[in-house]
Amino acid sequence: MIEEDKMIIDTHCHLDDSRYNEDIAEVISNAKMQGVERFIIPGADPLTLQRAVELSEEYDEVYFAVGVHPYDAQNYDKDFLEPFVTHPKCVAIGECGLDYYRLPESNKEIEGEKKLQKDVFIDQIVWAKELKLPLIVHIRDASADCLEILEKYAGAEGGVLHCYNADESLLKLSSQNFYYGIGGVLTFKNAKKLINVYPKIPTDRLLIETDAPYLTPHPHRGKRNEPSYCRLVAGKMVELSQTTEDIISKVTTNNSKKLFKKLI
Numbered sequence: 517m518i519e520e521d522k523m524i525i526d527t528h529c530h531l532d533d534s535r536y537n538e539d540i541a542e543v544i545s546n547a548k549m550q551g552v553e554r555f556i557i558p559g560a561d562p563l564t565l566q567r568a569v570e571l572s573e574e575y576d577e578v579y580f581a582v583g584v585h586p587y588d589a590q591n592y593d594k595d596f597l598e599p600f601v602t603h604p605k606c607v608a609i610g611e612c613g614l615d616y617y618r619l620p621e622s623n624k625e626i627e628g629e630k631k632l633q634k635d636v637f638i639d640q641i642v643w644a645k646e647l648k649l650p651l652i653v654h655i656r657d658a659s660a661d662c663l664e665i666l667e668k669y670a671g672a673e674g675g676v677l678h679c680y681n682a683d684e685s686l687l688k689l690s691s692q693n694f695y696y697g698i699g700g701v702l703t704f705k706n707a708k709k710l711i712n713v714y715p716k717i718p719t720d721r722l723l724i725e726t727d728a729p730y731l732t733p734h735p736h737r738g739k740r741n742e743p744s745y746c747r748l749v750a751g752k753m754v755e756l757s758q759t760t761e762d763i764i765s766k767v768t769t770n771n772s773k774k775l776f777k778k779l780i
Contacts, residue, residue: 524553524724524750524765525552525553525723526746528727529556529725530557530558530560530564531544531571531743532557532567532571532580535729550746551765552743554578554772555579556608557571558608559597559609559611559652560583565580569600573605579605579606579776579778580603580605581607581608582600582601583597586636590632594643601649607649607776609641609651610654611653612637612640612653613658613662613678614634614661614662615654615657641670645669650674651673651675652676653675653678654679655678659683667689667692670694675693675775676775677689678697678725679701682712687717695721695723695775698714698717702752702753715757719757719767720767724749725749728740732745733748736748
């Protein structure tokens, strides 16, 4: 096992995705060889939640969250999800949030979809507050509405803005115990906005994630993403922060443990 000061935690990786069914043991082993010692599977799709639980029970290093992605808001069923939140390795609620990228064409349908996403998002926020669990928040093309909702409803446990979208208005949430998930996008050649905003993120609010199997970092774009690529994200953070990899590893690991208190 790597020294704790050099350890990295992948705070967002979809290891329950079917693309890992054939080689999950190798994927986890490869990540651990790169110093990635903990993994959090976000609850995005209720259909794969049982797989996430099974992985958390098979591997000491794997944890999971319970929630519904905004794209699946119509499938939100709290009664179905409730038994999972009492599991000892459930560390958060989410990923939940707002995503307006694929809204319908008609104005009436747009407003209906937005209302549905907001209602489901708010319900999960309130639920997290009741359970005293942090949130894993997904935001795409919906910063203003997300900010308004989080400022109004979020609890003291805060959460993480997964795949932080570089909207500076969201940095004010750092005062409400929100963290900022940094992943492979930081290594993209067209990530100028995120690169420019990155130095403004408080160091004690930085987390590392991959969003595997999505958003594979350079130079592996086009291939399946894996938690082992956290090292590539950390390397870019080192470059932009003008610090050392040991410091980035230590800071982000400490931040992860502060937010996700069940991590050991």
